Amino acid sequence: MKQFDPSVIDFDNPSALFRFEDWVKGLIGGRLYYDPYFETRGGFRGDEEVLDFGCGGGVSTCCIAAKLTQGGRVTGVDISSYFTAKAQKRLEDYSYARVLRGEITDLALPQQSFDLISIIHVIHDIVKEKRAETVQALAGVLRPQGRLWIWEPTPQSHGMPAEEVRRIMAEAGLREVSTETEGSSFKGIFEK
Secondary structure, X not given: OOOOOHHHOOOOOOOHHHHHHHHHHHHHHHHHHHHHHHHHHOOOOOOOEEEEEOOOOOHHHHHHHHHXXXXXXXXXXXXXXXXXXXXXXXXXXXXXXXXXXXXXXXXXXXOOOEEEEEEEOOHHHOXXXXXXXHHHHHHHHEEEEEEEEEEEEOOOOOOOOHHHHHHHHHHOOOEEEEEEEEOOEEEEXXXX
């Protein structure tokens, strides 16, 4: 089987399939996909500073924002100009939500500024040589005892092995709290 090569994806000019997926997620993704996932991770207190890394069109970021009812704030980060524009539009009603476009390694976010980082189907889309550096940068903006939730596909055709996720998290100084591999996905909670 051919191994997935993320370097061939043009995130600023997404394929019709990526655009369609975002549209479907916008219609039903919150209720059927993101909300149940967040609940199985432990949910939100409502006052957290949350980073939604690889926020795409902002559907997951909207779900997070709706749960931050006790003074929390959410920052969505993505490299795609197409998807960050979509995310900004979706988040217009949330004054405590913002979207930043760029590489996490270049954004100069304040160190130790987030209580929680959410990563859903993103790391596998980063070229293999930059994954560890990316996770190191994410660990840097996470507060001590902060948590990182990750959900990655594991198929070789479009994903990454669970062992690689565990390894790069450990190398970044993140301790595994809980993980599960079900079907073709890996879900984990890591703590700084």
